[in-house]
Amino acid sequence: MAAIVSAIKKLRYQWTLYLLLLPTVILVVIFRYIPSVDAIKYSFYRWDGAFIEEYRGLQNYIHAFTQDPLFWRSFALVFLLLFFNVIKMWPSIFTAVLIHRVKSDRWQYVYRVLFVIPMIIPGIVVLLIWKSFYDPTVGIFNKILQGTGLMKLLIWLDLHYLHWNAFVGGHPAWLAHTKLVIPAVIFWGFPWIGVVGVLIYLAGLQNISQDIYEAGKLDGLSWWGKFQYLEFPLIMTQIRLNLILLTIGTLTDYGFFLILLGPEGGPGNVAMVPGLYMFREGFYNQRYGYACALGMILFVIILGITMFYQRVVRVEK
Numbered sequence: 001m002a003a004i005v006s007a008i009k010k011l012r013y014q015w016t017l018y019l020l021l022l023p024t025v026i027l028v029v030i031f032r033y034i035p036s037v038d039a040i041k042y043s044f045y046r047w048d049g050a051f052i053e054e055y056r057g058l059q060n061y062i063h064a065f066t067q068d069p070l071f072w073r074s075f076a077l078v079f080l081l082l083f084f085n086v087i088k089m090w091p092s093i094f095t096a097v098l099i100h101r102v103k104s105d106r107w108q109y110v111y112r113v114l115f116v117i118p119m120i121i122p123g124i125v126v127l128l129i130w131k132s133f134y135d136p137t138v139g140i141f142n143k144i145l146q147g148t149g150l151m152k153l154l155i156w157l158d159l160h161y162l163h164w165n166a167f168v169g170g171h172p173a174w175l176a177h178t179k180l181v182i183p184a185v186i187f188w189g190f191p192w193i194g195v196v197g198v199l200i201y202l203a204g205l206q207n208i209s210q211d212i213y214e215a216g217k218l219d220g221l222s223w224w225g226k227f228q229y230l231e232f233p234l235i236m237t238q239i240r241l242n243l244i245l246l247t248i249g250t251l252t253d254y255g256f257f258l259i260l261l262g263p264e265g266g267p268g269n270v271a272m273v274p275g276l277y278m279f280r281e282g283f284y285n286q287r288y289g290y291a292c293a294l295g296m297i298l299f300v301i302i303l304g305i306t307m308f309y310q311r312v313v314r315v316e317k
Contacts, residue, residue, distance in 0.1 A: 040296060042289050043061070046290075048286045049288040060292075061297070070277065071274065073272070074276075074277050077182070077272070078273045080186075082246075082247060088192035091191055092198045096202040100205040115195050116195070124255075127256060128259065131260055164180070175260060178268050181267065182270065182271065185271060188256075200238045200241065200242055201238050201242070204238035205231060212234070213226070240313040251275065252298065253273070254275035257275075
């Protein structure tokens with residue numbers, strides 16, 4: 001009873017805050033939660049998005065688990081990409097540490113601004129630039145390989161070890177050959193310094209007290225020791241957050257593959273990922289109900305991985 005009275009008293013003094021928050025809550029419910037509930041509902045239907053709405057029970061899920069090998073094959077690629085994306089986190093971490101260790105506040109500000117500016121460029125523009133980057137005849141990537149002599153090394157490796165038969169005429173089609181698509185997708189984004197990741201890590205580093213650095217200095221920690229024993233453990237919260245966002249993005253992303261490789265996921269569906277497959281089933285094959293069921297399966301998998309991260313990636317208080 002006392003708790004209820006206390007809550008009423010707080011509401012009397014803070015009702016304006018709740019009132020200002022109300023429009024945001026309403027919009028989130030309308031545009032996020034209601035569509036999610038509809039997705040759960042239609043995952044049990046044969047639904048084409050317009051005219052057909054036939055209840056099927058668990059048939060969509062049974063079909064996904066027993067008669068859709070391409071959907072499950074797509075997870076092999078996405079988990080491979082997730083493995084490499086975790087490795088790609090390290091350049092962002094090291095970059096944030098280097099910026100944080102800059103003594104001048106002015107230069108720290110300049111570096112932060114330089115990392116914010118690329119966020120202004122639309123993502124689709126970046127993807128189109130990378131698509132032209134991989135063009136077999138006029139793309140910059142092949143020209144760099146030829147100019148540095150690395151192309152001859154790749155051709156030699158292909159002839160003697162790889163046996164991909166993908167370097168015909170010295171112009172490999174990185175996005176059109178089944179053996180080259182995956183390496184091209186993994187290399188994408190080089191040098192793998194994520195703008196958002198750097199800013200997240202930098203925010204965590206700036207919350208580290210100077211007293212901790214003074215204690216590390218008294219203990220004689222080297223520049224690597226500071227990172228290993230002070231900075232890295234104390235930004236573990238940011239690392240876990242970025243790891244969760246990275247996993248969700250990797251498992252659900254489809255725009256990247258759609259623009260670079262088309263709805264088929266490249267030649268022979270070699271770069272088909274769950275997000276792209278779900279998009280294709282819904283918007284190309286008009287199987288919206290089945291796409292909703294695939295989305296629910298993907299949701300459960302992502303939820304399981306997130307819970308795994310919460311247990312494994314410990315944050316010491």
